[in-house]
Amino acid sequence: MHKIWAIFxxxxxxxxxxxxxxxAMLFFGIVVLVVFNFAxxxxxxxxxxxxxxxxxxxxxxxxxxxxxRLFAVExxxxxxxxxxxxxxxxxxxxxxxxxxxxxxxxxxxAVLFIAALVxxxxxxxxxxxxxMLVFVVGTLGxxxxxxxxxxxxxxxxxxxxxxxxxxxPVILPILINAVEAxxxxxxxxxxxxxxxxxxxxxxxTIIFATISYLLFERVLEE
Amino acid sequence: xxxxxxxxxxxGRFAALNNLHLTVSDGEFIALFGKNGAGKTTLLRxxxxxxxxxxxxxxxxxxxxxxxxAVRGHIGYLxxxxxxYMDLTAVENLRFHARLTxxxxxxxxxxxxxQQVGLAGRERDPVRNFSRGMxxxxxxxxxxxxxxxxxxxxxxxxxxxxxxxxFFKSFLAAAHADGKTCIMAxxxxxxxxxxxxxxxxxxxxxVALDAAKPSLDYAQFRExxxxxxx
Numbered sequence: 001m002h003k004i005w006a007i008f009x010x011x012x013x014x015x016x017x018x019x020x021x022x023x024a025m026l027f028f029g030i031v032v033l034v035v036f037n038f039a040x041x042x043x044x045x046x047x048x049x050x051x052x053x054x055x056x057x058x059x060x061x062x063x064x065x066x067x068x069r070l071f072a073v074e075x076x077x078x079x080x081x082x083x084x085x086x087x088x089x090x091x092x093x094x095x096x097x098x099x100x101x102x103x104x105x106x107x108x109x110a111v112l113f114i115a116a117l118v119x120x121x122x123x124x125x126x127x128x129x130x131x132m133l134v135f136v137v138g139t140l141g142x143x144x145x146x147x148x149x150x151x152x153x154x155x156x157x158x159x160x161x162x163x164x165x166x167x168x169p170v171i172l173p174i175l176i177n178a179v180e181a182x183x184x185x186x187x188x189x190x191x192x193x194x195x196x197x198x199x200x201x202x203x204x205t206i207i208f209a210t211i212s213y214l215l216f217e218r219v220l221e222e
Numbered sequence: 223x224x225x226x227x228x229x230x231x232x233x234g235r236f237a238a239l240n241n242l243h244l245t246v247s248d249g250e251f252i253a254l255f256g257k258n259g260a261g262k263t264t265l266l267r268x269x270x271x272x273x274x275x276x277x278x279x280x281x282x283x284x285x286x287x288x289x290x291x292a293v294r295g296h297i298g299y300l301x302x303x304x305x306x307y308m309d310l311t312a313v314e315n316l317r318f319h320a321r322l323t324x325x326x327x328x329x330x331x332x333x334x335x336x337q338q339v340g341l342a343g344r345e346r347d348p349v350r351n352f353s354r355g356m357x358x359x360x361x362x363x364x365x366x367x368x369x370x371x372x373x374x375x376x377x378x379x380x381x382x383x384x385x386x387x388x389f390f391k392s393f394l395a396a397a398h399a400d401g402k403t404c405i406m407a408x409x410x411x412x413x414x415x416x417x418x419x420x421x422x423x424x425x426x427x428x429v430a431l432d433a434a435k436p437s438l439d440y441a442q443f444r445e446x447x448x449x450x451x452x
Contacts, residue, residue, distance in 0.1 A: 006321035014309050078303025081272050082364070086322045087295025221274045 003088055007096025008103070014073060015104060021069040025108040029062035030115055037119040047120050052182035054120075056175055058112050059135075060142070063105045064164050067146040070101050071154035080154075084220055094216040098147040098209070105139050122186075130185045130194065137198060138178035141205040145170050148212035151219050170208075177201045223248055224269065224372070224403070229278035231264050231427075238264040239275070240427035246405065248283070248371075251398045253418030254407040257451045261427040262407035263302075266374045269405065270299040282372070295323065298370035300378050304361035306349045312336060312360050313345040316367060323368035339363045340389055354381035362390065366397075373397060375406040379413065391417060411447060415440050425450045 015021055036054040040047050074080040083093050113131070117124065124131065149166045153159040177197035184193050224246040231239040239261045246252060254262045267273040268280065271294055282293055306315050313332050320327035329345075336345050339359040349357060358381040366373065373394075379387055394417060398404055408414040415421065415435065421443060423431035430450050438446070 003322055006318060010307070010310070010314075010318045013314065014307060017309050073307075076308065078301055078305050079307055081270075081299070081301060081303070082305030082319065083322075084272055085270065085294050085297070085299055087292060087324070087368075088322075221272065 003086060003092040004096040004099065007083070007093060008099045011070075011073075011097065011100035012103070015100075020073075021066045021104055022108060024065045024069070025062035025104065026111055028065055029058040029108060029112040032058040032061055033112060033115055033119055040120075048122060049183070049187055051116060051120055051122065052179045052186060055113065055116055055182060056138070056179050058116075059105070059109050059139075060168070060171070060175060062108050062112065063101075063139070063142055063146065064167060066101060066104050066108070067143070067150040067167070068153075068160055068163055070097055070147065070150045072159070075154055080220070090217040090220065091213040093220075094147060094151075094213055097151075098143050098212075101147055101150075102139050102143040105143060106135065109135050109139065124186070127185045127189070130191060131182065134178060134181040134185065134194075134198070134201075137201045137205065138174055138181075141174040141178075141201050141208065142171055144205050144209040144212055145174075148208075148216060148219065151216065173204050174201055177204075223281075223283045224405075225279075225281040226265075226269075227279045229265070229268065229280060230276050231261075231268065231273065232276045237427050239268070239278075242278070242424070242428050244422065244429055244432075246403060248403055249398070249401045250420055251394075251404045251418045252406065252420045252422055253414035254405065254422050254424060255409075255411065255414060255447060255451075256407075256424035256430075260424045262424055263376055264427075265424065266299070266301075266376050266405065266407055269372075270294075270297055270374050272299070295368065296371045297374060298366045298368065298372070299374045299376075300361060300365040301376045302380065304357045305364065306357060306361060308350040309348065311346050311348050312341060312352070315349060315360065316364060319364050319367050325368050335363045335367060336360075340386070355383050355386050358382050359386060359389075362393070371402055373402055373404045373406075375404065375408075377407060377409065379408070379410065387413075411444065412440065415443055423447060423450050 033054065040050050043050065074083060084090060086092065116122065146167055150163055153163040153166065156162050177200045181194050181197040184190060226242055226244045229239050229242040230237065242265065256262050264273065268275050313336065316332045316335060317327045320332065333345060336342055339362055341356060341359055349360065352360065379390060382390060394404060406414065406418065419435050421433050421435060422429055431446055
């Protein structure tokens with residue numbers, strides 16, 4: 001457990017020192033929100049029904065940028081081989097990187113959500129705890145798959161292109177259910193209906209995190 | 223003890239290793255020679271557990287049946303690359319590695335390591351500001367922080383100045399005297415001959431020459447080596 005924590009802390013330290021990933025994620029996410037704000041401006045009151053989709057497009061695109069950087073930093077100077085030499089199950093590396101990726105994405109999501117509130121002139125109060133729950137579960141699912149695929153893509157020449165090509169088809173169930181859950185919270189407030197999308201997202205996350213944990217060693221060995 | 227039997231590693235149709243046999247007893251110091259692409263680095267990466275052989279059998283004491291990852295705790299691997307994070311300070315790099323390898327990570331222990339490699343006083347400097355030689359010194363401290371039994375070294379003198387070379391030669395001599403097994407890939411024939419006690423030449427992915435140093439003087443060794451490097 002302390003090895004997972006050490007990897008998480010190391011990634012945090014590097015990110016807070018360089019701000020490479022978060023800056024790119026936030027910049028890109030805000031640009032997406034601004035473009036949608038102009039495109040949907042004529043909808044007026046109905047814009048609220050479009051916000052769940054807009055939010056998750058912004059989250060997914062900015063999250064992909066973060067995932068691209070996740071293992072790129074380990075390729076510089078062969079740091080990845082240093083990580084792989086740890087005298088423990090290499091799944092610890094997967095979990096440490098996944099946690100770091102999830103943390104950065106949640107920070108970006110918080111900022112992007114506030115930006116969306118301002119841009120789309122939304123008011124939320126009681127919805128916030130439910131939205132946080134959906135964001136956390138959705139982001140865990142996104143990064144559970146994304147961390148493994150990022151590790152695969154980093155050893156290829158076309159990693160920036162390859163990652164989204166592999167990632168988006170696989171995470172479609174997460175994105176669809178996250179959009180649906182966000183829509184229920186923002187537009188119907190029928191919180192009982194959240195059970196299905198949250199269950200699907202949780203099951204997806206557990207299954208893919210387990211598979212990724214088990215496959216991780218195989219993926220990184222030549 | 224390391225025992226490699228019939229080891230093969232293929233990248234597509236290219237055979238980086240081809241029926242390689244090598245047995246290394248505990249405490250031996252082996253220098254691996256061979257021209258570029260002979261298979262030295264591939265062999266070291268397989269021994270380090272970073273690469274999986276395409277065929278053959280590899281046994282490393284403690285056996286591979288040990289709990290997952292346990293054998294890696296007995297191996298220290300110093301490669302061409304430093305495996306250092308440029309945006310962390312020297313001591314942060316060492317502390318991170320110490321935490322991963324379960325060795326003391328307090329300031330005092332790490333400062334002692336820095337002193338051992340001649341970097342005392344530079345603990346708080348970002349690695350980005352280090353020269354190549356200083357990075358190599360820090361990489362040495364990082365790779366062997368957990369006091370491994372088996373040292374795998376791939377061109378370890380790269381980037382070191384003359385005082386750095388002297389320091390590292392004495393480091394290796396002390397490790398050897400301490401009973402550690404050392405396998406070092408090196409292009410500098412004289413330096414390799416001087417340091418090691420067993421000389422192994424790899425050619426086309428297989429062992430082409432395996433001799434104990436006392437059986438060959440340097441001139442005889444060069445004579446045998448030249449055709450294999452051609």
